[in-house]
Amino acid sequence: MAVYTDITDDELATLLADFDLGAPLAFKGIAEGVENSNFLLETEAGRYILTVYEKRVNEADLPFFLELMRWLARHGYPSAEPKADRAGALIKRVRDKPCAIVEFLNGLSVRRPTAAHCREAGAGLAGLHLAQAGFPGQRANDLGQAAWAPLFAGLQEAAEGLKPGLSKVIAQDLEMLARRWPTGLPTGVIHADYFPDNVFFAGPRFAGTIDFYFACVDAFAYDVAIALNAWCFEADGSFNITSARQFLAGYESLRPLSEGERAALPVLAHGAAMRFFLTRLHDWGATPAGALVRPKDPLEYERKLAVHRASPDLVLFGAPAAQ
Amino acid sequence: MAVYTDITDDELATLLADFDLGAPLAFKGIAEGVENSNFLLETEAGRYILTVYEKRVNEADLPFFLELMRWLARHGYPSAEPKADRAGALIKRVRDKPCAIVEFLNGLSVRRPTAAHCREAGAGLAGLHLAQAGFPGQRANDLGQAAWAPLFAGLQEAAEGLKPGLSKVIAQDLEMLARRWPTGLPTGVIHADYFPDNVFFAGPRFAGTIDFYFACVDAFAYDVAIALNAWCFEADGSFNITSARQFLAGYESLRPLSEGERAALPVLAHGAAMRFFLTRLHDWGATPAGALVRPKDPLEYERKLAVHRASPDLVLFGAPAAQ
Numbered sequence: 314m315a316v317y318t319d320i321t322d323d324e325l326a327t328l329l330a331d332f333d334l335g336a337p338l339a340f341k342g343i344a345e346g347v348e349n350s351n352f353l354l355e356t357e358a359g360r361y362i363l364t365v366y367e368k369r370v371n372e373a374d375l376p377f378f379l380e381l382m383r384w385l386a387r388h389g390y391p392s393a394e395p396k397a398d399r400a401g402a403l404i405k406r407v408r409d410k411p412c413a414i415v416e417f418l419n420g421l422s423v424r425r426p427t428a429a430h431c432r433e434a435g436a437g438l439a440g441l442h443l444a445q446a447g448f449p450g451q452r453a454n455d456l457g458q459a460a461w462a463p464l465f466a467g468l469q470e471a472a473e474g475l476k477p478g479l480s481k482v483i484a485q486d487l488e489m490l491a492r493r494w495p496t497g498l499p500t501g502v503i504h505a506d507y508f509p510d511n512v513f514f515a516g517p518r519f520a521g522t523i524d525f526y527f528a529c530v531d532a533f534a535y536d537v538a539i540a541l542n543a544w545c546f547e548a549d550g551s552f553n554i555t556s557a558r559q560f561l562a563g564y565e566s567l568r569p570l571s572e573g574e575r576a577a578l579p580v581l582a583h584g585a586a587m588r589f590f591l592t593r594l595h596d597w598g599a600t601p602a603g604a605l606v607r608p609k610d611p612l613e614y615e616r617k618l619a620v621h622r623a624s625p626d627l628v629l630f631g632a633p634a635a636q
Numbered sequence: 637m638a639v640y641t642d643i644t645d646d647e648l649a650t651l652l653a654d655f656d657l658g659a660p661l662a663f664k665g666i667a668e669g670v671e672n673s674n675f676l677l678e679t680e681a682g683r684y685i686l687t688v689y690e691k692r693v694n695e696a697d698l699p700f701f702l703e704l705m706r707w708l709a710r711h712g713y714p715s716a717e718p719k720a721d722r723a724g725a726l727i728k729r730v731r732d733k734p735c736a737i738v739e740f741l742n743g744l745s746v747r748r749p750t751a752a753h754c755r756e757a758g759a760g761l762a763g764l765h766l767a768q769a770g771f772p773g774q775r776a777n778d779l780g781q782a783a784w785a786p787l788f789a790g791l792q793e794a795a796e797g798l799k800p801g802l803s804k805v806i807a808q809d810l811e812m813l814a815r816r817w818p819t820g821l822p823t824g825v826i827h828a829d830y831f832p833d834n835v836f837f838a839g840p841r842f843a844g845t846i847d848f849y850f851a852c853v854d855a856f857a858y859d860v861a862i863a864l865n866a867w868c869f870e871a872d873g874s875f876n877i878t879s880a881r882q883f884l885a886g887y888e889s890l891r892p893l894s895e896g897e898r899a900a901l902p903v904l905a906h907g908a909a910m911r912f913f914l915t916r917l918h919d920w921g922a923t924p925a926g927a928l929v930r931p932k933d934p935l936e937y938e939r940k941l942a943v944h945r946a947s948p949d950l951v952l953f954g955a956p957a958a959q
Contacts, residue, residue: 321747322837336839338742342667343676353666353676355742419661419678424644514645516659 318350318365318408325354325363328407331398332414334358348526353417360417362393365410370526372411377450378525379403379413381502386416390444391513391521393418420513420520428559431544434512435563437519438504438540442533442568445502454505454529456588458494462487464591471598475611483587486618490584495532495577503536505529508543534574537564538581541630542589542617550616552624558631578630583621590614641673641688641731648677648686651730654721655737657681671849676740683740685716688733693849695734700773701848702726702736704825709739713767714836714844716741743836743843751882754867757835758886760842761827761863765856765891768825777828777852779911781817785810787914794921798934806910809941813907818855818900826859828852831866857897860887861904864953865912865940873939875947881954901953906944913937 325337335357343362345351350365366375379395383403386394393415395403405412423430454460465472465487472480504511505527513520537560545556564570593611620629648660658680666685668674673688689698702718706726709717716738718726727734746753777783788795788810795803827834828850836843860883868879887893916934943952 322744323747325744337744338838339740340744341676344665344667353664417662421645421648421660421663424646515661 317367318410320350320352320363320365320407324407328363328405328412328414329356331400331402331405332396333399334361334396334414354414361396361414362417363412363414365407365412367410370411374452374526375404375411375413377452378528379415380450381445381448381528382415382525384448384450385441385444388444388447390440391418391519392441392525393521393523418513418521418523420515422510422512423514424509425548426509426544426556428553428556429517430509430514431556432559432563433514433517433519434507434509434540434544435537435560435565436567437512437522437563438507438536439564439567441504441507441522442501442536448502450502452529454503454531456505456527456592457529457531458490458584461584461587461591462491464595468591468594468598471594475594475597476615479615482622483590483618486583486587486622490580490587493580494584495534495573495580498532498534498574498577499571500530500532502528503531503533505531505536505539507536507540532574532577532581533568534570534577535581535585537561537570537574538578538585539588541578541582542585542614546617546620550620552620552629554629554631557629561631575627575630579621579625579627582629583618583625586614586617586621590618640690641733643673643675643686643688643730647730651686651728651735651737652679654723654725654728655719656722657684657719657737677737684719684737685740686735686737688730688735690733693734697775697849698727698734698736700775701851702738703773704768704771704851705738705848707771707773708764708767711767711770713763714741714842715764715848716844716846741836741844741846743838745833745835746837747832748871749832749867749879751876751879752840753832753837754879755882755886756837756840756842757830757832757863757867758860758883758888759890760835760845760886761830761859762887762890763842764827764830764845765824765859771825773825775852777826777854779828779850779915780852780854781813781907784907784910784914785814787918791914791917791921794917798917798920799938802938805945806913806941809906809910809945813903813910816903817907818857818896818903821855821857821897821900822894823853823855825851826854826856828854828859828862830859830863855897855900855904856891857893857900858904858908860884860893860897861901861908862911864901864905865908865937869940869943873943875943875952877952877954880952884954898950898953902944902948902950905952906941906948909937909940909944913941 337356339355341353343351343353348369352363354361354363382392383395385392395413395415397403469480511524541557545553593609596608597611660679662678664676666674666676671692672690675686677684677686705715706718708715718736718738720726792803834847864880868876916932919931920934
């Protein structure tokens with residue numbers, strides 16, 4: 314939750330003057346997204362979200378994100394469609410920051426996904442991987458496997474501070490991940506942050522996906538692995554195999570995994586846990602005590618790493634245990 | 637801006653099960669109100685705000701506030717109407733806190749009100765004073781004139797810390813206010829916090845009033861004085877007499893002030909500045925550095941006090957200067 318940038322009625326009127334959306338009827342800051350400031354904006358033309366991009370988002374990446382959202386919405390995927398101004402621009406400025414107006418997407422995110430939610434979410438992710446086909450944008454995954462060792466180089470002390478001895482275990486993980494990281498898997502645009510708070514439901518049904526600000530080109534199966542980590546762990550730290558099977562069944566109802574993709578899931582999930590552990594560890598150390606935004610606990614992902622370390626085979630993802 | 641209480645999809649479903657509002661379609665925390673947690677709630681039946689009352693609101697006062705809002709909405713005043721559940725209850729509980737669901741009121745608040753906005757806002761306040769007639773609820777003003785000296789007793793050091801010598805000046809003000817505070821003025825339910833952020837406009841027109849959580853029975857002219865302080869000062873600390881005249885003209889277009897009410901405006905406005913100075917001074921000292929909510933600056937109202945101290949006659953409110 315965060316509203317960093319404050320927009321006055323005058324600034325809003327100046328912004329809307331470039332659009333064909335009519336006069337504003339309601340405007341409220343909303344507590345959605347940690348990286349950006351978001352506002353509910355109702356105009357005579359409909360309901361929208363105004364997002365003001367704070368410095369954590371690289372402005373050069375915005376065309377990729379916004380054109381992707383438009384592409385997905387226009388190819389039948391439930392993603393909020395950005396609105397272009399009269400000159401065709403998707404990216405505008407307010408208070409000297411980039412901003413965009415996107416359609417309001419109905420739906421509620423679920424706090425504790427059931428196995429049934431996981432099945433729906435799996436299908437929702439496969440739908441995204443299908444709908445992106447043909448999208449011409451390119452963006453490398455700057456938080457992909459190659460980035461982890463350099464990122465960890467500055468965090469060894471932080472890891473030790475979190476848990477004595479952790480630094481050595483992480484270094485061993487990173488060495489294994491570098492050695493075993495799969496290549497040649499099918500790639501395309503992935504969401505890369507497909508967590509329950511970015512997925513909307515209408516009742517029990519998948520209704521849409523938001524927050525594409527980590528989207529990039531990488532292996533589809535890595536996106537599945539990120540999502541399995543985000544959706545299938547219980548609050549007590551255990552992995553829910555039923556939820557994982559349902560997520561994969563939902564996914565495969567639209568896009569069956571290849572043998573190579575399925576075989577790679579354990580190492581991909583281990584790596585996906587590493588990616589979120591490292592960025593959380595980084596944010597944890599970088600955030601002053603008492604700051605307005607409380608960072609997410611890196612220990613949650615340290616525990617997920619431990620689960621994957623202990624299960625390097627496909628048992629977690631529905632294969633029978635080796636005899 | 638603040639969302640203190642976090643409501644899950646399951647908790648929302650449990651709450652909505654008691655209402656005839658259909659299934660939820662969207663639910664987002666919004667950054668409105670400093671005292672409570674507010675959520676945009678769209679259901680199959682319409683759009684609402686769910687307010688969760690945090691500890692600063694006295695639960696015993698909630699029936700007064702919510703029944704007042706319902707009374708106003710049903711007597712033609714643009715105030716958000718609270719929805720009763722199937723058993724007729726306006727006040728429900730979620731996460732062991734009281735909460736209420738009120739209709740979503742369209743409109744935008746203005747950051748820098750023009751004289752034209754002030755005229756509209758004045759009429760909006762008079763409309764409120766007319767619409768409350770007959771409302772049977774009673775609530776004393778616990779931040780009225782009688783409360784200021786006791787409140788200041790604990791804040792003398794804080795006042796000196798803000799500005800050396802201020803404590804003595806405030807004590808003199810309080811003595812004068814106690815001596816000259818008017819009695820016998822027309823009373824009824826007043827808003828008592830009619831600031832620009834609590835007043836909505838649709839384009840240039842007054843569209844509604846929100847946040848009745850300081851409403852109480854007191855002199856109507858005191859409500860006008862609170863509003864004049866809130867609407868008619870410039871950012872540089874000067875009082876805008878044109879805005880004040882327009883506010884009063886708008887007010888009197890619906891409810892003319894009596895001679896006694898008009899004559900009392902200078903001392904009422906001085907007292908109204910004192911009330912907000914004292915509560916801001918209190919909150920300023922009580923808020924730990926780095927807290928999630930930044931308190932409002934008491935110096936803004938210290939400067940308003942100085943303006944009223946220097947102009948104890950009606951010059952600020954449109955009378956010709958004494959020769």
